[in-house]
Amino acid sequence: MAKFLEYVPGESFLHRMNPVVKVLCALLISISCFCTGNLIFLGVVLVMDFALAASCTMMRQAAGLARAIAIFSILLALIALLTTPTGPQLVALPWGYLGWGSVVAAITVVVRLVACAIPLFLVMYVTQMSDLANAFCKIVHVPYKYAFTFTSAVHFIPVFMNDMSGIMEAQTARGVEFDGGALKRIRLMVPLCVPLLISSVRKTNSAAIAAEVRGFNLRTCESGFKEYPFARLDAGAIVACVALVAASIVVSMLVPPLF
Amino acid sequence: MLCLKDFSFKYAESDRFALRDINLAVPDGCFVGITGAAGSGKSTLTYAMNGIIPHCYPGDFFGSVIVGSLDTVDASLTDISRLVGSVCQDIDSQMVASIVEDEVLYGLENFGVRTDEVEVRLTDALEAMGIADLRTRTIDSLSGGQKQKVALASIIALRPKVLLLDEPTAELDPASSLAVFELLREYAHHHQTTVIVVEQKIALLADFADKLVIVEKGRIRFDGAPADVLAHSEELLEIGVNVPRATSLVNGLRQRGLYRGSAVRDVDEAVAVCEEVLA
Numbered sequence: 001m002a003k004f005l006e007y008v009p010g011e012s013f014l015h016r017m018n019p020v021v022k023v024l025c026a027l028l029i030s031i032s033c034f035c036t037g038n039l040i041f042l043g044v045v046l047v048m049d050f051a052l053a054a055s056c057t058m059m060r061q062a063a064g065l066a067r068a069i070a071i072f073s074i075l076l077a078l079i080a081l082l083t084t085p086t087g088p089q090l091v092a093l094p095w096g097y098l099g100w101g102s103v104v105a106a107i108t109v110v111v112r113l114v115a116c117a118i119p120l121f122l123v124m125y126v127t128q129m130s131d132l133a134n135a136f137c138k139i140v141h142v143p144y145k146y147a148f149t150f151t152s153a154v155h156f157i158p159v160f161m162n163d164m165s166g167i168m169e170a171q172t173a174r175g176v177e178f179d180g181g182a183l184k185r186i187r188l189m190v191p192l193c194v195p196l197l198i199s200s201v202r203k204t205n206s207a208a209i210a211a212e213v214r215g216f217n218l219r220t221c222e223s224g225f226k227e228y229p230f231a232r233l234d235a236g237a238i239v240a241c242v243a244l245v246a247a248s249i250v251v252s253m254l255v256p257p258l259f
Numbered sequence: 260m261l262c263l264k265d266f267s268f269k270y271a272e273s274d275r276f277a278l279r280d281i282n283l284a285v286p287d288g289c290f291v292g293i294t295g296a297a298g299s300g301k302s303t304l305t306y307a308m309n310g311i312i313p314h315c316y317p318g319d320f321f322g323s324v325i326v327g328s329l330d331t332v333d334a335s336l337t338d339i340s341r342l343v344g345s346v347c348q349d350i351d352s353q354m355v356a357s358i359v360e361d362e363v364l365y366g367l368e369n370f371g372v373r374t375d376e377v378e379v380r381l382t383d384a385l386e387a388m389g390i391a392d393l394r395t396r397t398i399d400s401l402s403g404g405q406k407q408k409v410a411l412a413s414i415i416a417l418r419p420k421v422l423l424l425d426e427p428t429a430e431l432d433p434a435s436s437l438a439v440f441e442l443l444r445e446y447a448h449h450h451q452t453t454v455i456v457v458e459q460k461i462a463l464l465a466d467f468a469d470k471l472v473i474v475e476k477g478r479i480r481f482d483g484a485p486a487d488v489l490a491h492s493e494e495l496l497e498i499g500v501n502v503p504r505a506t507s508l509v510n511g512l513r514q515r516g517l518y519r520g521s522a523v524r525d526v527d528e529a530v531a532v533c534e535e536v537l538a
Contacts, residue, residue: 007357203352210353215369
């Protein structure tokens with residue numbers, strides 16, 4: 001089973017797309033989410049995100065991600081709920097009121113964040129980090145040093161998560177009980193960040209040395225063995241995503257807010 | 260091919276020397292085994308040989324380390340890496356790609372190997388390590404032994420003059436360890452490559468190495484043919500290096516004047532010696 005942000009091999013059209021186009025399309029979808037506050041439009045984008053996830057058998061990862069982002073955006077949703085006094089009043093507040101418009105604003109915040117995050121994360125699951133770095137280097141001419149730094153950072157996320165779970169398992173074996181509320185878990189996990197930090201620094205240092213002794217400093221944009229040509233599929237994806245951004249702008253201009 | 264002359268090194272953050280007065284010469288095509296107790300300075304010795312010291316770890320550097328015609332202090336780490344291919348102890352942190360093929364390609368791309376030659380080197384390296392069938396597998400799905408072979412393949416694809424391996428069988432069972440060493444020997448023989456292996460399993464080293472180096476508290480205690488080094492089994496045990504029981508048994512017979520031949524390395528040789536003594 002794939003870990004968080006770890007490449008999952010496959011033959012879906014998302015897998016076959018040019019890495020640069022994948023990132024560009026994910027960004028365009030995210031931009032479209034911020035171009036409009038129309039909840040129905042955002043809902044459509046969210047459904048489209050899940051359809052994309054289903055096309056590359058990543059529904060489980062997408063659902064997990066959606067849940068995680070929804071939880072993280074609760075605070076923002078709460079702020080929107082309490083500071084957007086629009087629509088028919090539901091509850092009176094000392095500084096205004098909480099109305100149907102407030103509820104829609106809160107839901108919009110959550111849906112928008114989930115809808116814009118899923119494509120970005122899907123890119124990580126359907127693209128090898130080395131392809132991402134090489135393609136950006138060859139096509140966009142991003143210096144390899146920066147492309148490699150980014151992809152290495154992503155590459156190490158599952159490694160560090162694995163380390164953290166190993167440290168937690170070792171602590172559990174010594175009687176520490178991680179079951180219980182989130183606050184208790186956080187309180188117990190904070191001291192474990194020190195050994196994690198130490199092992200992370202050590203691993204990062206080893207990785208840097210290992211890369212250097214394999215000629216990292218000689219790398220240029222022309223060094224990549226693989227080619228990343230653009231295909232019709234990529235052109236179609238770009239057109240579709242640009243159309244989505246245009247639609248979001250049109251919706252925001254023409255469709256009046258619900259409340 | 261590789262020569263350390265009066266070499267001493269003290270890490271910047273340490274107040275004692277990690278290595279002291281090291282004199283070691285490794286001829287071309289030689290298979291050298293380095294062992295010693297934990298903390299004796301074996302890994303530091305490999306860092307000195309592949310230029311990581313002084314280029315990545317600062318400290319007080321005395322003497323000289325010459326690789327081919329390069330002085331590791333003057334030459335850049337990249338230039339040294341063209342001659343010395345290194346596989347470090349922590350295999351997981353060495354992996355940069357998610358697919359086996361990409362992992363092997365990484366070094367080839369960096370060193371600018373010609374495109375028409377890349378495929379040949381890639382295939383050869385995977386076949387030499389017996390992992391051609393793993394080419395499209397994700398690194399994460401591999402066992403410890405398979406990852407080890409991928410790490411070796413990614414280095415031998417660069418066709419270095421010297422292969423420097425720090426505990427390449429640390430996470431492997433005896434059968435897999437033997438397989439890795441056999442692959443290494445075969446590869447080194449075919450490509451005239453010098454192999455330097457740091458390893459705790461002295462019996463394995465003794466079977467494959469032409470030269471055995473024992474490090475004790477930052478100094479070279481023994482340096483010679485495996486049979487000559489293993490003849491000092493009691494001293495080796497004193498410094499924390501386990502020797503095969505068959506070797507200790509035959510060395511006991513030697514001490515008692517019952518046998519005058521050289522030290523043995525495995526049970527079969529010990530049985531032959533015992534039969535000779537009893538005859």
